[in-house]
Amino acid sequence: MKIKKGDNVIVIAGNDKGKQGTVLSVDKAENRVTVQGVNLRWKHRKPSQKEPKGERVQLECPIHSSNVMLVDPKTGKGSRKRAAGAKA
Numbered sequence: 001m002k003i004k005k006g007d008n009v010i011v012i013a014g015n016d017k018g019k020q021g022t023v024l025s026v027d028k029a030e031n032r033v034t035v036q037g038v039n040l041r042w043k044h045r046k047p048s049q050k051e052p053k054g055e056r057v058q059l060e061c062p063i064h065s066s067n068v069m070l071v072d073p074k075t076g077k078g079s080r081k082r083a084a085g086a087k088a
Contacts, residue, residue, distance in 0.1 A: 001026065001065055003033055009068040010078045011038055016063075020071060024060065032062035039063050 003009060003023060010020045021036040039061045047054040069078035 001028055001031065003065055003068065003070065008071040008073075009033070009035060010071050011035070011063070011067060012069050012078060013067040014063065015039075023068075025062075026065075027062060030062070031065045033065050033068060034060050034062045035068065036060060 003026060005023050005026055007023045008020065009023055011017055016038045019035075019038050021038050024034045024036055026033050037060070040058045041061050043057045043059050045051065045055045045057060069080070071077065072079040
């Protein structure tokens with residue numbers, strides 16, 4: 001996988017198509033990445049002593065790595081990352 005934690009990516013497929021964000025985590029075994037502000041889901045938390053009423057929290061869930069593309073810093077658009085020894 002060519003995407004690493006901290007990379008800027010753009011979503012190219014799915015409900016959040018067109019959104020950009022920073023990669024928060026990478027799961028190489030499952031080929032999934034978690035992107036900041038993308039694929040948000042509501043998590044309902046039980047009441048506790050700290051939060052007696054309980055709470056709803058929005059969390060980023062992972063998406064498949066094939067649905068994101070690295071962003072070229074010069075143009076701000078998606079670009080394919082080529083292998084180091086590949087010829088143009």
